[in-house]
Amino acid sequence: MIEKMKFLSITGPKADIDRVVNKYLSKYEIHLENAMAQLSQIRHLSPYIQINPYRELLSRVNEFAGLLHNTEGIPIEETSLEEIQTLVDSLGNKISKINARCEKLTEERAVLSEDxxxxxxxxxxxxxxxxxxxxxxxxxxxxxxxxxxxxxxxxxxxxxxxxxxxxxxxxxxxxxxxxxxxxxxxxxxxxxxxxxxxxxxxxxxxxxxxxxxxxxxxxxxLENIDREYAAHQKEMQALLEGDAKSVLSAQAALNALSTNFDVRKVAACVKEHQETFYILCGWISERDCTSFMAEIEHDPNLFCVVEDDQKQISCKPPTKLKNPKIFKPFEMYIKMYGLPDYHEIDPTIFVALTYSFIFGIMFGDVGQGLLLAIGGFLLYKFKKMDLAAIIGTAGIFSTFFGFMFGSIFGFEDIIEPLWLHPTEAMTLVPGLGNMNTVFVAAIVFGMFLILLTMIFHIVNAVKMKNVEGIWFDQNSVCGLVFYGTLTVCALLYLTGKALPATILLAVMFLVPLVIIMLKEPITRLAEKKAPAIEGSKPMFFVQSFFELFEIMLSFLSNTLSFVRIGAFAVSHAAMMGVVLMLAGAESGGNINWLIIVLGNAFVCAMEGLIVGIQVLRLEYYEMFSRFYKGSGKEFRPFLKRVNSKRTSEQA
The missing domain is CATH 3.30.70.2750 (Alpha-Beta Plaits)
Known part of the structure; x- marks a missing residue:
């Protein structure tokens, strides 16, 4: 899901900007825009130019902090600028003396090494x-x-x-x-x-x-010099570790002060009635906006306007994803493709469900699925890797489909399948003969996913008020009717109801295709634009015909692409059959358990990787291409939540 955003314009006396930033803005996540660019229509607007006074001090503190080896578990405390300056001067003098001795030793060492x-x-x-x-x-x-x-x-x-x-x-x-x-x-x-x-x-x-x-x-x-040099380094390390809490506290405080001061980079100044005011513009979540407005309500030196008219805003809202914790790791796949636009559907939950479900079908095995689930979640717990959580979730679905297929570490005679064995089950398809049931189910499942992505496309088009995208595009209502008709007809043929399928196909097949072919002139007529056809009419019809032909081919190729779901389910069972054969499990003799273990490890690693990539390909090319652009702008809060960060670290 995408958090709702509000656009703020904040202004006040120029000299008051630090108070406002430290007292109010530092508590909230605000994506600041360049006020000079956003308010270009205002006359006498000028940039807020001022040199950051904390930069040099922060550079020295960062140098001290970089020399600390282990900073985990060191609490951060409140500290004043005067205390930081005293600390830097004291440490700087002591470290400078140690560095001078080390430099002298280094020069002596160079001479001795040359000799x-x-x-x-x-x-x-x-x-x-x-x-x-x-x-x-x-x-x-x-x-x-x-x-x-x-x-x-x-x-x-x-x-x-x-x-x-x-x-x-x-x-x-x-x-x-x-x-x-x-x-x-x-x-x-x-x-x-x-x-x-x-x-x-x-x-x-x-x-x-x-x-x-x-x-x-x-x-x-040389050995004496090295020992003396090491002693000086140890002395410097002990000196820094003794003041580690103060150094890290100073670094956190200066980072906050420097970042807050740098708000001036995106601020603008305007002079009114002999007084200069600053202006800040940016995006804040709807939830934070309510709290922010309530907090500043009685501040006489701060004025804030919430702009609700999108036509008055020259920049598009940034995207801030907010999904339940169980689906959050799958945001990694969304960001790899591109963040959703603010007006698009966030496909994170859709990807989480379809990716895990398809992976489970293609890699259905109780034993191997449990290994993936346990290994993935353990890795996520200790390393916090999003990919590990995805692997763990996919492992749960692999385990589920392992029970559906009756497979555990490749053995298909230990438990009875709740559904079928992928390599054995066949379905009679009218006109095509017997086909593997998993292949048929994969194609039907793929057709329903394509229909669902078309609905997503229509929803996105409605949000963006795109007439062609709603009604006349290949993924719009016309495309949905056309492909939906084909899907229903295919199901009717599969169930032996050929006559109603033929009638439905004859009625609903041509009309949507003609509308898709003529989508541009129909859209122009709907939007009351003239002429309906720009340029040469014969060339338009020739081009539209070939585009329609390409669209029909893409529908066919997209549908057949889902066959890979069934193909990998069958190939997984076949590969494990080879492992069992090599181990002697199918001949009824003594089983070579070493081959069983190594074979399962090889199949789990190699096929797990291939299946993961193939499912991601289906997501990106067969589903995302129909409804998702991924052209969003990431929500980047300019200021850090200093107060909440310090409170959590102290706790």
Whole structure:
């Protein structure tokens, strides 16, 4: 169901807007519209421009709240702006000091990590680094050379060069050091450079001892830094957790204040008699409107007008769904397709009943249905997933039809069917011979659903005052008479009453079709518009004939589409028959229960998913396409119910 809406225009002195928002509007859910757009006919209208003073403070509190790990169960309390400012300043100073120490540790860690990166490839070097660097007559160069160039260097250059290269490690490079006399330094350095030798400058004041000793010292220092950094982080976390209640209370209060202040974004200002007034426009539920008007009745600085004339409102009402709790999870399917327009029928209850009923027929099994029901409702209880509630409801109907079909985990000889076995029951159809009873029932059921959706279409058309949609459309009264006649004739033929069926078909078949074909000129005549046919008349009749042919084909295809209901009921029984055959249950021997369990799990998961999708397809394409547009605008309350939220959290 769709809640009834009222359009409000609220005005008062410009300086009084915060009082009105905090005292009155924050208690109600109001979908605010942009007043500048809605009241464009008013002269001297201007936007309400003012910078939000809470934004920076809220940003800092959000930063503190984001550092809290577990906020569940922490109560929210009332707090003042002065208390929030004191809290932010105090926490900010303490956290800034901790962050400064952490930043210094991070810089130190980066330096040590860089040193560790360069010393690691030289771990096999047995000599002290500081001694090598301070040789008197020989220079030492640390570095690396690509593997391919190192091979060429050893083969063609090394033996003829006054140097000694000591390799330490190899990956994509050969890491090592070479020794060169002072007198040959320039020549040798030039040769190594030509071999793409990359020199590494080890800092003299950083490295004392062997590489292995230096590496161990660097790792120990890194561990100390990590421990110290973790201690600072723990200190900051303890600081925040100690004030968690205050931080979250401040966040809630600032969110409310900031949101309430942002009402100015959709407000307009107008100057009258040297005084400036604000104007707010929006939608409120009929129930809340009564309470709101009673509350502001004696406020001298607040004026509110409820607009009942829809012609004076330039925007369409938003849609707020209100359904019984048992049907509420099915709103998910409605929102996937599109919210109903305010003047449309809300199809939630219709979808809940038809989806569950059709799913049950297509997946009729007592055991598997109970598994779906129990699993779905447990998941909904703990995870609050709407889809889980839908699965649970569908499982109940699957269980019901399991009894109707006499099937429990695929076994059809444990309980007697209350109706029939889908794979065995046959019905004699005049002119067509024997057909599966479930197929025949599915088509008849589908025809009645199509007729019902046509009635929904007519109701929607009446609400929107659409003459063509009421009388002359393919889903209107004419379409209902035409398809209803076919349905009644089909039932008469099935029951062996061919003569009255033929007479009824002859009388009621052609007239509705002709009206549907000529719906446009008839509508124009009914609305007293001229000419009745626009453009070329021959082209109109040719186009209308082919459109009528397409409509008749769509009726046929839509009707036959419901055969899938019976097909899946039969296929489910057939698949479980295969599982029983593989398990040896049909041969009378020992039953392999592992195959029974695995087979049931596979069929339940795979076919349950496929059936769920196929039923949704029937809803969207065969039913929604006849009466539902889903072009509604969602009801989005601009303000939060701050008072009620805090009360519930404290409770």
């Amino acid at each position: 560790l990166k360069w010393i690691t490839p030289f771990l096999t070097l047995p000599e002290d680094i500081d001694k090598l660097i301070h040789y008197r007559f020989v220079q030492v160069r640390f570095g690396r050379i690509p593997v391919e160039y190192y091979g060429k260097f050893k083969e063609y250059v090394y033996d003829n060069l006054d140097t000694l290269f000591y390799p330490c490690h190899q990956d994509d490079y050969v890491w090592g050091l070479y020794f060169v006399p002072w007198t040959k330094m320039e020549q040798v350095d030039a040769v190594f450079s030509s071999m793409h030798f990359e020199r590494i400058y080890l800092k003299k004041d950083h490295f004392y001892g062997t590489p292995e000793k230096i590496h161990a010292e660097l790792e120990a220092r």
